[in-house]
Structure formats: C-alpha cells, structure tokens
Amino acid sequence: PVPVGAVEILSGPNAAYGIAIKAGLDLALDAVNAKGVLGGRPIALTVEDSGGTKDGAINAARKLIGRDKVVALIGPTLSNEMFAVGPVTNARGVPTIGTSTTAQGITDIGPFIFRTSLPESDVLPVTLKKAIARGAKTIALLYANDDAFSKSGFDTMQAAARAAGLRIVATESFGSKDTDFSAQLTKIKSLNPDAIGISALVEPISGVMLQARQLGLGKETLFIGGNGANSPKLGQIAGAAADGMLVGSPWFVAKPDRLNQDFVTAFRAKYGKEPDQFAAQAYDAMLILAEAIDRAGVAEPAKIRDALLATDHTGPMGPFHFTDHRDPSSTEGVVVLEMHGGAFRIAD
Amino acid sequence: MADAAPRRVSLLATSGLTRRYAGLVAVDGVDLTVPEGGVHALIGPNGAGKTTLFNLVSGLVAPSSGNIRFAGADITRLAADRRARLGMARTFQNIRVFGAMTLLENALTGLHPRLTSSLVGIVARLPAFRREERHAVARAREALALVGLASRAEERAAALSYGDQRRLEIARAMAGAPRLLLLDEPAAGMNPAETVALSALIRTIVGTGTTVLLVEHDMHFVMNLSDSVTVLNFGRRIFSGPPAEARADPGVIEAYLGTKVAARLAGR
Amino acid sequence: MLQVIGLTVAYGRTEAVRGIDLSVAQGQVVTLIGANGAGKTTILRTLSGLIRPRAGRIVLDGQDIAGMRPHRIAARGMVQVPEGRQIFASLTVAENLVLGGWTQRGAAETQRRRDSVLGRFPRLRERLTQNAGALSGGEQQMLAIGRALMATPRLLLLDEPSMGLAPLFIEEIFAIIAELKADGVTILLVEQNASAALEVADIAHVLEVGRVTLSGPAARVAADPAVVAAYLGG
Amino acid sequence: MEAWLDDLFWTYQNLVVSLGINGLLALSMYVVLAAGQLSLGQAAFMGLGAYSSVLMTLAWGWPFWLVLPASCVAPVAFALAVGGPTLRLSGVYLAIATIGMGEVLRAIYLNVDALGGALGLSGIPEQASPLLIYAVLAAALAVLWLVGRSGLGRAMEAMREDATAAEATGVDVRRMRLGVLVASAVLAGLAGALSAHATDFIGPNDYGFEPAVTILSFALLGGVGSPFGPVLGASVLTLLPEVFRDFANLRLVFNGIVIVLAVLFLPRGLLAWRMPRRAA
Amino acid sequence: MLAQQLANGVLLGATYALFALGFTLMFGVLRVINLVYGFYFTAGAFFSLWLAQAGWPLIAALPAAAVGAGVVAVALDWLLLTRLRRAHADELASLMVTLGAVLALYAAATAWLGPDIRRLPPDLVGGGAVDAIGVRVTFAQLLILAACGALVGLLVLLVRGTTLGLAIRAMAEKPDAAALMGIDTARLAALVSFISGSLAGAGGVLIGLNFNAIHPYMGEQMMLRGFVVVIVGGLGDIFGALLAGLLLGVVEVLTAGYLASGLKEAVGFAILVLVLWTRPAGLFGRADARRA
Numbered sequence A: 001p002v003p004v005g006a007v008e009i010l011s012g013p014n015a016a017y018g019i020a021i022k023a024g025l026d027l028a029l030d031a032v033n034a035k036g037v038l039g040g041r042p043i044a045l046t047v048e049d050s051g052g053t054k055d056g057a058i059n060a061a062r063k064l065i066g067r068d069k070v071v072a073l074i075g076p077t078l079s080n081e082m083f084a085v086g087p088v089t090n091a092r093g094v095p096t097i098g099t100s101t102t103a104q105g106i107t108d109i110g111p112f113i114f115r116t117s118l119p120e121s122d123v124l125p126v127t128l129k130k131a132i133a134r135g136a137k138t139i140a141l142l143y144a145n146d147d148a149f150s151k152s153g154f155d156t157m158q159a160a161a162r163a164a165g166l167r168i169v170a171t172e173s174f175g176s177k178d179t180d181f182s183a184q185l186t187k188i189k190s191l192n193p194d195a196i197g198i199s200a201l202v203e204p205i206s207g208v209m210l211q212a213r214q215l216g217l218g219k220e221t222l223f224i225g226g227n228g229a230n231s232p233k234l235g236q237i238a239g240a241a242a243d244g245m246l247v248g249s250p251w252f253v254a255k256p257d258r259l260n261q262d263f264v265t266a267f268r269a270k271y272g273k274e275p276d277q278f279a280a281q282a283y284d285a286m287l288i289l290a291e292a293i294d295r296a297g298v299a300e301p302a303k304i305r306d307a308l309l310a311t312d313h314t315g316p317m318g319p320f321h322f323t324d325h326r327d328p329s330s331t332e333g334v335v336v337l338e339m340h341g342g343a344f345r346i347a348d
Numbered sequence B: 001m002a003d004a005a006p007r008r009v010s011l012l013a014t015s016g017l018t019r020r021y022a023g024l025v026a027v028d029g030v031d032l033t034v035p036e037g038g039v040h041a042l043i044g045p046n047g048a049g050k051t052t053l054f055n056l057v058s059g060l061v062a063p064s065s066g067n068i069r070f071a072g073a074d075i076t077r078l079a080a081d082r083r084a085r086l087g088m089a090r091t092f093q094n095i096r097v098f099g100a101m102t103l104l105e106n107a108l109t110g111l112h113p114r115l116t117s118s119l120v121g122i123v124a125r126l127p128a129f130r131r132e133e134r135h136a137v138a139r140a141r142e143a144l145a146l147v148g149l150a151s152r153a154e155e156r157a158a159a160l161s162y163g164d165q166r167r168l169e170i171a172r173a174m175a176g177a178p179r180l181l182l183l184d185e186p187a188a189g190m191n192p193a194e195t196v197a198l199s200a201l202i203r204t205i206v207g208t209g210t211t212v213l214l215v216e217h218d219m220h221f222v223m224n225l226s227d228s229v230t231v232l233n234f235g236r237r238i239f240s241g242p243p244a245e246a247r248a249d250p251g252v253i254e255a256y257l258g259t260k261v262a263a264r265l266a267g268r
Numbered sequence C: 001m002l003q004v005i006g007l008t009v010a011y012g013r014t015e016a017v018r019g020i021d022l023s024v025a026q027g028q029v030v031t032l033i034g035a036n037g038a039g040k041t042t043i044l045r046t047l048s049g050l051i052r053p054r055a056g057r058i059v060l061d062g063q064d065i066a067g068m069r070p071h072r073i074a075a076r077g078m079v080q081v082p083e084g085r086q087i088f089a090s091l092t093v094a095e096n097l098v099l100g101g102w103t104q105r106g107a108a109e110t111q112r113r114r115d116s117v118l119g120r121f122p123r124l125r126e127r128l129t130q131n132a133g134a135l136s137g138g139e140q141q142m143l144a145i146g147r148a149l150m151a152t153p154r155l156l157l158l159d160e161p162s163m164g165l166a167p168l169f170i171e172e173i174f175a176i177i178a179e180l181k182a183d184g185v186t187i188l189l190v191e192q193n194a195s196a197a198l199e200v201a202d203i204a205h206v207l208e209v210g211r212v213t214l215s216g217p218a219a220r221v222a223a224d225p226a227v228v229a230a231y232l233g234g
Numbered sequence D: 001m002e003a004w005l006d007d008l009f010w011t012y013q014n015l016v017v018s019l020g021i022n023g024l025l026a027l028s029m030y031v032v033l034a035a036g037q038l039s040l041g042q043a044a045f046m047g048l049g050a051y052s053s054v055l056m057t058l059a060w061g062w063p064f065w066l067v068l069p070a071s072c073v074a075p076v077a078f079a080l081a082v083g084g085p086t087l088r089l090s091g092v093y094l095a096i097a098t099i100g101m102g103e104v105l106r107a108i109y110l111n112v113d114a115l116g117g118a119l120g121l122s123g124i125p126e127q128a129s130p131l132l133i134y135a136v137l138a139a140a141l142a143v144l145w146l147v148g149r150s151g152l153g154r155a156m157e158a159m160r161e162d163a164t165a166a167e168a169t170g171v172d173v174r175r176m177r178l179g180v181l182v183a184s185a186v187l188a189g190l191a192g193a194l195s196a197h198a199t200d201f202i203g204p205n206d207y208g209f210e211p212a213v214t215i216l217s218f219a220l221l222g223g224v225g226s227p228f229g230p231v232l233g234a235s236v237l238t239l240l241p242e243v244f245r246d247f248a249n250l251r252l253v254f255n256g257i258v259i260v261l262a263v264l265f266l267p268r269g270l271l272a273w274r275m276p277r278r279a280a
Numbered sequence E: 001m002l003a004q005q006l007a008n009g010v011l012l013g014a015t016y017a018l019f020a021l022g023f024t025l026m027f028g029v030l031r032v033i034n035l036v037y038g039f040y041f042t043a044g045a046f047f048s049l050w051l052a053q054a055g056w057p058l059i060a061a062l063p064a065a066a067v068g069a070g071v072v073a074v075a076l077d078w079l080l081l082t083r084l085r086r087a088h089a090d091e092l093a094s095l096m097v098t099l100g101a102v103l104a105l106y107a108a109a110t111a112w113l114g115p116d117i118r119r120l121p122p123d124l125v126g127g128g129a130v131d132a133i134g135v136r137v138t139f140a141q142l143l144i145l146a147a148c149g150a151l152v153g154l155l156v157l158l159v160r161g162t163t164l165g166l167a168i169r170a171m172a173e174k175p176d177a178a179a180l181m182g183i184d185t186a187r188l189a190a191l192v193s194f195i196s197g198s199l200a201g202a203g204g205v206l207i208g209l210n211f212n213a214i215h216p217y218m219g220e221q222m223m224l225r226g227f228v229v230v231i232v233g234g235l236g237d238i239f240g241a242l243l244a245g246l247l248l249g250v251v252e253v254l255t256a257g258y259l260a261s262g263l264k265e266a267v268g269f270a271i272l273v274l275v276l277w278t279r280p281a282g283l284f285g286r287a288d289a290r291r292a
C-alpha cells in the first residue's frame, strides 16, 4: 500500500472540524481503493490527532513522516497549526495539502505546501456583488479575532467591501468561544447598516444570528457570511434565525450536479448525516492526491509534488487546478447561497 | 567608645502603645520597659492583651498609636523581619513550627537573618558560603541540644508532640542568638516536672546574654523565674514591679490571681 | 462504661501507643498523666474515631466502637475537647456554640445548654458575635469547653483543658469538672496540671512512651514517689 | 549516523524539544509554588518571552545569543510591575490576578497588528537546538537545587509553611515573593524564547488560560518537594498524549484517568521526596 | 442604546453569576478547587436536552436535569475526593485530581456524544420577547434573571439562615473538629456537592437555552469567568458572586459597546485585577480575621 497521512483535530473542543474532515477523507478513500493507485495498490491512510495544539500537530506530522513514512500529508486542520507544521514538512520535502487552511500566507511557507480550500479573496467579491445588487450601500463587519481563519477572512472581507465601494460603518470583534454578542449587535443595530458581514466559524455565526433576531434585527438587514458559514450546522443551530444569510461558495449540499449528489448520497449512506464544506473539501483533496500519486508513477514525495502541480480534477467542489503558487486557481462555480428554512439554496 | 557615657538604655520600651479592634481596645496606652538582661514576665487574665502586645512588639500587628523602641532605635514602623534582624525572636502561643521541615531545618530558619551569602555565592558554592552553612548547622544543632531535641534533628517537625513542638519553637528562636526573646506561654502543655526543666532552660538562655520577656499563666513558674513582672488587665497596665510585690498587690489578686493562688504563692 | 483493651496506635512505622488497657466506669473521673509525647493525645483521638487503631478494642456501653466514624461516636455521647482547642476560627462564638449542640436536636434544649454555658463563661457572652479566631488563647479554651458542653456529653474527653488559662480560670475549670462529675458526667481527663487533676480524679493512669506504667486510685498514684518526682514537680 | 536513527530522531525531535521546554516551564512554576505562592502567570511570562524574542529576531535582526538573554527582559519587567501590587495577594487570589493579567496580554497580542493578531508570527528561524534547550534546563535545575539547599531554600519553604512565622524569624517575605516571581519570569521567558525559536511559529492562544493550568499541573503531578518532581511531571504529561496516540479520540480520556489515579495514590506527587534544605 | 446595552450587560452578568453560584459554594465553602464543576454544567444541559427531546416540558425538565447533574456531582465527588479528604491532602491535590478528571470527562463525552453543537427544541420557552422603553429582552433571558434571583435567595437562606450552612462552613475549616461535633462530614460533603452540582446543572439548562448551543465543552468555556467571579465576589460569598458576575457582564458589554469590542475581555480582566489590588479579599471580603 501507499502510505498517506493526515493530521486533524480529533480530540478537544475543536474536534468537530477534524472529525468532519476525516469523514470526507475516509469516504474518498473508499472510492480510491476500489481500484487503487499505481496499478492497483491501495492507499493506506493514517489519520493522527493534533488535539488542536501546535505541538500536537507537529508531533503528529513528524510521527507520520518519520515512522509511518507517509509520502504525502493532508491537513492540519487549522491555519495556525499549518504555520507550525508546514515548515517542518516542507523542509523534509513531503507534500502537504491543507483542506481547511484559508489564512493568508499559508502557501508562502514553501514549495511543498498546497491547499485546496478556496481563499476567501476569491469568493467574497461575488457575494458582495449580490448584496449590492440587493441595495446594500453600508456594511458593518463582525469577526472572531482570536483564530487565524476568522481573522484572515475578516481582512479579506474588509478589503473586498472597500473594493466594492461599500461604506464600512463599524468593525466589531468577539472571541471564537464567546456565546454573547449582544453588545456588538446592539451597537451595530444603532448604526443601522444595510448589511452585516460576519467572519467566524459556524458556531459563533449561529449564535450571532440567533441574538441578532432576539435584538430585533430583522429581514431589512442583509447578513453575509464568510467561508465558515457554509455549513448545515448553521440551520441546525440557528434555525429560522439564520434565514436570509448570504454565503458565497463553490459548494453546498444541495448543489445539483451529479458528482456532488453522488458524494452527498454516499456520505449520508455512510455516516447518516449531511456533509459540510469541510468534509467536501477533504473528499476532493483525497481524490486530488490519489490522482497525483497515480500520475507521479511512483510513491515518492518529490514526484508527487510535481504531479500535484499538474492537477486537473473535477469533484463535488467543481473543476479544480492549482495555481503556480499551489493555491486553488478556479473561482468557477462560486455561487451565492441564501439560507431559507434552515437550509441553503441558490440566491436569486 | 570609652568616652561615650554608659547610658542605661532599656532594651525594649513602648510608650502609649495602643491597638484597637472594632469595638474593643486590646492594648490600651501601655508603657512597658524591659531592661537588658534577665527575665521579665507579662501576665494578666485571658484576653488582657498580652499576645497582642507581643504581636505589636514583634511587628506582626500595627499599632493604632504609640511607639516602640528597641535597643535605642525607634522600630514602630519597621517590618517584622527587620525587627528579627535587629535581634528580636519569638515563639507563638498557638504553635507555629514549620511542620514539613526537619527539626534541624526549623532551627536553621531561625538563623536566616544571620546568613549573608549572596545568590552568586550560593550557586558557585564559594568557600565562604560553605563555611557559613557549616557554621549555621553547628549553631542550629546547639540550639536543638539546648532544648533537648538534638537526637531528633532529622525528624519532621509535624510528628512532634505538642510540648516538643513548643521546645522546637524555642530552639528556632534561640538559634539566631537574639538579644530579646519573646516567649508566649512557653510552659503551656508541660507538666510541673517539665516546667522545672523549662525554668532551667530559660535561666541558661539568660546566661547567654539574651533578655527574655515571657507571657505565662503558670504562677509558680513566673514568680520563681522573673526579675520583674508587668500585669495587664483589659489592655491596660495595672502593675509593674518585682514578683514579690505583684503577688501581694490587691489589684493583681483581684483581677488575676485570685485569693487562693495568691495564698499558695505566698505560702511557698 | 468505656473499656479499652490492648489498644495499639501507630503513625506509619512508629507505634505511639502500645497495647494499653484502660477502663472508665460510669460517673468516674479518670485522669491520664504523662510527659510530652507519651501518647495521651493519640489515645483520645483514637477514642473519638479520628485515628484508626492498629489493634485493640474500644468498648463503649458494651459495643466495640474501634474504627467507627467520629460523628457516630459523638452521637453516642462521648464528646471531646481536643488539644489545641480546634475552635472554628472563621465562625462567631455563637455559631461555634450552635455547632457544639449539633447532636442535640430541639431548640429549647439547645437554648438551655447555651444559657448554662454562657453562665459559666461570661466572657463568651461578651464576645458572642465576634469571630472565634480573634479570641485570646484563654477565651478560645473556654469556647472549646463550652462547645463540648453544648452536646450534653455523657462521657467527656478533655485534652489539657487548663492549658493557657489564667489561674482564676484554672480553678474555674476544675470546679466545672467537679460539678460535671457531680452531675453524673463521666470524664476522661488528660492534664499536665497533674496535682489538680489528681485532686478531682478517682482513678489515675500514668503513661510513659505509649505504655501504662502505673494505675490506681488517684490518691495512691499521687502519693507514689516516682510520680511526685516526675509529674508533680516535687 | 544510521539512517533509521536519523529518522527516529527526526520523528521525535519536537517531542524532545517539548520535554525540555516544558521542563523549564515546570521549574518556573516550581519556584513560586516552593515559596507558597500560587501564581498562574507562567504562561503569560512565557508569551512575553516568546513575543519579545521573536520581535528581536525578526524585526531587529539580533543574533540569537543576544536574543536569548534579552528575552527575559520583558517578562521580568512585567513581573516587577505587577509584582508590587500583587504581593499583597496570596493563594487563589494571586492565581486569579495573574491569570487576569495573562488574559490582558493575550488581548494585546490579538489586537496589535504588529504582533500578527490571531495569525501569530511565523517564519521564525529554528535557532534553538535541543542541545541548547537541555543545557538551559540543566543549568536551571542545578541553580534551583543549589539554592534550595541554602538559607534561601529554607526561607522559601518556611514561607510556604507559615508566612507569618517566617516573617517573625526574619525572612523578608515581600522581597522573597518578588524574587521568586522574577525568577519564575526568567525561566518562563527563556522557555518562551526557546520554544518560539524551535518551532517557526507562535500564536496568541499558546499563552492563555489552558496552558497556564497545564504548567501548574506539571508541577503538581510531579510534586514540589524538589525541583526534580516538576520536571518529571512535565515529562510524563508531555509524553502521555504521545503514548496514547493509538487510542485516537479516547487519548484524552486515558490521559485524564492516568492523572486521576496518580494523584489519588500519590497525592504528594510522583516524586514525593523532599530535598534536604541544607548544604552542610 | 445605553439602556439596551445595560440590559445586555446585566443579562450577560446574570449568566456569569448563575454559573458561579454553585462554584462559589464548592470552591469557596468546601475549599475544593473543583475543575469538574464545568462538567456538571454540561451534564445539566445534556440531561435537559434529552428530556426535552423526550417531550418533557421545561418546567419538569429543568428541575430533573438539575437533580441529574447533582447526582453526577455526588458520584464524582465520592470517586475523586473522598480518598484525598481522608488523607488530608492539600487543596492543590484536589485541584490536580479534578483537572485529570475533567480532561477525561469532556473527552469521553465528546467521544460518546460527538462534538457537534445541539440545540434545545425551539418551542421549549417560546421564542417571544418583551419590548419596553427601547429594551428588548427574550423570555429565556427573563427566565435566567428570575432563576438567578431565586437561586441566590435560596442559597443565602440555606448557607446563612440554617445550621446546615454553619456545619458546612465549620467542616470547610476544620474537618476533624467538625466530626467531633457529631457532624457527618462525608454526608455533608456529598450534600454540598449535590447542591452545587444541581446549581451548575440548572445553569447549564438555562444558559444552553439562552444561547441555544449545547455541546460537551460548554462548561469548560465558562470556567475562566467562573473563577474570576468567585474570587472577585469573595470566596463562598453568594451575594458577592452575584454582584461580581453582574459587574463583569456590564463592564464587558460597555467596553464592547463604547470602547472596542476587541478589548472587551482585556478591560474586563483589567478591572478585576484592579479590584483585587485594592480589595485583596474580593469585593466584599473582610480582611481575614484570623490572628497573627
């Protein structure tokens, strides 16, 4: 078998993300190993827990590379973990593919660092355009300032809003484990913006939506979510309170194309629940990696890296290529979604 | 120094010393003088303010008013550890030995103010430090021997019985060869035979040049041992003088001794 | 009423009490004298259930209570005034007394006991609302005794009750012991003030390094020349 | 070197580094605990050491031999600044005050753009070799061992047992408290600088409440009878998650159970041995 | 806006206080720094979730969940702390053992229940809100306020007004002496655990209801604030915990509303540190009356 590793958060308070990713990887692995790579060899995937800490992630990556001799690595889950792990794997020459690390500067770490998650800078302009089309002229921004994903998403959102000519009336932050956002929302409400952009993970976004409605922010205000909002959990937690939220994404559960529907059906069958974006991205990443190994012809890290650069893949997320800088190149297929009745549909 | 007039300064002198607590004056304008040398007793009924006075003198409690002089210097505002460095040591009515430490280490702690080695000296194990440490251990052992605990030097202090812990406190206080030793009820929890031994110990201590100021309720002990007695009642000084006069003083008898004890003391 | 048979108590490897026998009959005052470290406190703590004995039996009213938990022993009327007072420093004097009467259900009885305790120790009445930790040493001792009396003890264990008391109060304490005895309370008294203890006691035991070396009627023990030399400051 | 040996070392290099750094952190906790103070500012000191050293390296281009000692400056200054007022506090009050200050620092890292905010600072050159880390650890152990056996060590233990009695025997309790806080800041600051220069990246969340509690648990699990206890505790707690790696999502469960059992059966720490407090 | 912000602050503060009530009892009175406390909070929330899913109305689910959490607390207290109590181990040992336990418990709960956030059925309280003088408050929030007030009252009655409270305080100070008074210390400790655990459980239900998010680690995230509130309020001081909770909530909200939301925690904590500097024994703490 071809040894491949993944470093994800499987324990501790942030385990939800790692577990979703692992589910996506395992599902993809089933498909890959049905026919194998390099002429029928299966891929042996070892997923190690990082616990969400920097040291945990480094230890896991070193164990996978040094002991299990994996030829490529998927993960880690958080951008901060990648900043610590990336230099290690890059120096060792093992291609490393982040599936959920959207922060700026990730691929600057070095030539072996890839990512398959679309940077927000490609998605947000599309979403904001929709908001402007619906009449938004002013926007308030709200973000979690203590995790790299949210902060980075906010930076992008701010830049995109400026570029799109929206007037930013307020910039507020909170902690990603906060449950109370009433102070920020009350302040924003008093400024009466046309739209509110939120960059955070799905749990706080759900909390924000619930409280916004409690405080009487109604349909007249457009809510715009970053990448983190694209999750079925938004509907599960916030329910109808999340209705009307706009999110731009190349993927969503109900995306009608066949590849995606097959993926969603398989996922439901295997796990009995809806996939989220993390699972979908991981699913594609595993397929992309498997294809690259196959193309490389041998299970050698350097060859795999070169093969990855030549990726030409189409999966649930849509068509996929890497840029020269190892980021996803395509923004095709980005659509703007709107929450309605606890689920996303394409916004009109 | 020859031309300096031999001033008869008292070792410890308080004037107008007062300590108030909400709703009561625990020590009320006390003037107390303790001359250098000898044993001086502070007696009085329970709650008269004796321990509070000790706490004021040793710096653990700040006075509400009044001042304290020690060896000619005003120490009213000095922190407790500074006073210890000036040569004041004490024991506590409610025993406070360092339970986890050995007896020897307890005694060594009493020498703390006399150690001069710097951090550098300690880490570099300079000869001066080693000499000092050897010397300190010898002194501490002497102090333990003084109270008869030398053979248990390496035991944990918490394992001692009540009476032995009292003795250990005395050893800790004596290790630093203080000028003034404050003993708060040293004979409590000791039987008469042990109290006799304690008297002898205190005489020995006085013999080394340390002045002793003690609080005690055992009147035989106090009367036989002390050179002078001060009596407090409700925080106020009601008597000061030689023990023979104290036990005959009607005010003292009424407030403290009771007629029976006074008679027994007189009968001896 | 209380029989101790072959009691051995150890702290780790050192045996502090080695196979002692004692008995306390109804209405008696029994005193235990001995030098510092002889094991007196250890015995009392074991009787009250605070320490588990290594061997031996403790029979109270015909039942072996060795190893029983302390609150059950207290509920059987064997109440201790511990060494070093052990008053609840952060509670007020009044609250300490209330706790002393914990086993005593019934407000009227509690009130009656409280009045009688405060009658004995007027100083405590003046300090009722003060934190017990702020009391003087002697006041704390009064509180400790008063607290135990709140429980209406049948058998009272006293560990050096006169410690730290002014002469007038020591008289008072021994008067109280005599009174309690007259009231029919059985008492096991550990005292350093051996002469006073031997005066009130019926029976005396002399303890030396964990062993009983002499027992008998108090008067006879008090006359023993060795005792006079060692414990009476003769 | 043999290739497999090389691989082995490469695999566990970070673990080896963490063992050393956590050992230092445990010692930084030990100094305060040994003097009877319960400060939880160690993570904050570590963060100050890390951030200040990274600025020196990245922004000012200082050489590492200069950065390392200089990394103590900010933590020590902070210890002195907060030390004064907090000396009045003891026990859990001090612990909470120091945690509070740690949270204030964390908010600063998050809000000051020059410090990278939530993205942290990355691209830090790996200048702290395992050898250097262990040399610092060994030196710290030696100093604490020697000091512990002197009058200072006795004074510290006396303070822990009974601060009032210690004061009455002549221990300058206030100065000692400040002293141990500063010593603790030095050790944690060094640990921060070393760890920052061993792993390329630092982020604000490495120095918050949870790390503070973890550092405390190093010392408590090991036992504070001697400086070796905390180092042992740190080693065990650092290794446990790796040992239990195969239990996947149950590893924290086992990790926790091991701690529980250890404390229940060895309440005074894995190494309950109490160092002698004298040198002669 | 100020009125609404003040209301926000009070409501946030009430959640802090609600969390801290049982904690102050356990930590302040029993002197056990019990880090498992946060887990009782989680347990209460999950119990109520299951009961609500089984169709129980809130009025029944809330007390039942509180009792359930109390039972969990008693069991864990017995499992973890009796041995240490008997050995007279110091409070740091109990801190450590509960640290290990809480690590294991959250991880086990996550492994068992999954890490996902759950939500109580939305019709449990009714999503309604009250609008008055420009201030909007939801029913869930009103419920928290009312519960907070009621529980504070009950606790004060219990700890200050009964001899039981006295016995608890006595045991906290000198367990041996308390046993000599005839107090069954083991049972009393269990009782305190039960009360404190069920307070945590009730808090978990109400706060889970308010923020509509129930997940295994929800208790852990309250712990830091819980500590601060208990300490600033004064160990074991119930009114203190209430006021300190409200103070913290209002300070955080006003900072976020009028200064900068990024500094919300910093300013909150800074103020608390200042409180401690000026009043080392907490807001209302009297200087320790014990003597030198």
Ligand SMILES: Nc1ncnc2c1ncn2[C@@H]1O[C@H](COP(=O)(O)OP(=O)(O)OP(=O)(O)O)[C@@H](O)[C@H]1O
Pocket: B021, B022, B025, B026, B044, B045, B046, B047, B048, B049, B050, B051, B052, B053, B093, C134, C135, C136, C137, C138, C139, C164, E289, E290, E291
């Ligand atoms: N911290 C305090 N707060 C309130 N009252 C106090 C405090 N310290 C002492 N007192 C009161 O001051 C009075 C004097 O106490 P002190 O301990 O000095 O008496 P004492 O003479 O040593 O008595 P004893 O012989 O019983 O030890 C007592 O009534 C005591 O209750």
Ligand SMILES: Nc1ncnc2c1ncn2[C@@H]1O[C@H](COP(=O)(O)OP(=O)(O)OP(=O)(O)O)[C@@H](O)[C@H]1O
Pocket: B158, B159, B160, B161, B162, B163, B164, B189, C011, C014, C016, C034, C035, C036, C037, C038, C039, C040, C041, C042, C043, C083
């Ligand atoms: N906790 C303990 N650990 C170890 N040894 C102890 C402990 N408590 C007491 N001992 C030892 O047991 C012996 C008996 O002590 P105990 O306290 O019973 O003596 P005592 O007769 O009450 O003395 P005193 O008159 O001084 O109170 C002593 O040698 C003492 O050192």
Ligand SMILES: [Mg+2]
Pocket: B050, B051, B052, B093, C136, C137, C138
């Ligand atoms: Mg006194």
Ligand SMILES: [Mg+2]
Pocket: B161, B162, C040, C041, C042, C083
């Ligand atoms: Mg005794």
